[in-house]
């Protein structure tokens with residue numbers, strides 16, 4: 244897929260050559276970040292896909308997922324701390340869901356820490372609903388994971 248441009252953002256698919264840049268952003272955004280080596284290894288799996296938003300040539304947000312025949316499992320979504328609350332996260336997730344619809348994807352799933360209010364608000368603003376809890380899922384803090392699901396048919400194209 245070629246890059247798409249709108250409102251100063253460029254939406255594009257990342258590949259193995261982008262591992263260092265995405266790992267650097269990951270490090271700014273997560274307490275237990277994936278390393279460049281982990282991204283490199285993940286990119287070798289066919290089902291692993293990463294999409295990003297660039298502004299002024301810099302990666303400002305990315306979303307990593309497993310993409311199977313009819314499902315997306317969203318692994319990570321993050322926006323550079325200096326670029327937050329400007330709509331990048333919403334734009335990236337909406338673009339992903341729109342592309343997913345076009346590819347015939349039925350459902351998207353993700354897990355989020357119970358205390359991660361910014362991310363939970365983002366998902367609930369889109370088409371995601373909580374479907375379960377994984378108790379003490381996160382090893383670092385023992386926190387629960389909330390499991391969210393989106394039926395892509397419920398996602399309206401006006402959000403794209």
Ligand SMILES: CC(=O)SCCNC(=O)CCNC(=O)[C@H](O)C(C)(C)COP(=O)(O)OP(=O)(O)OC[C@H]1O[C@@H](n2cnc3c(N)ncnc32)[C@H](O)[C@@H]1OP(=O)(O)O
Pocket residue numbers: 272273304317318319320321322323326327328329330331332333334353354355356359360361362364365366368
């Ligand atoms: C599956 C997983 O990856 S779970 C982990 C999610 N990622 C992280 O926790 C990494 C650290 N956090 C981040 O990178 C960002 O805060 C993200 C990705 C959650 C949100 O990215 P942003 O680009 O700031 O989101 P965006 O500006 O599009 O905001 C979308 C909505 O999210 C919610 N939101 C975003 N930030 C906040 C906040 N600080 N407090 C409350 N709600 C928030 C709001 O509902 C917001 O909509 P609004 O601005 O109309 O009120």
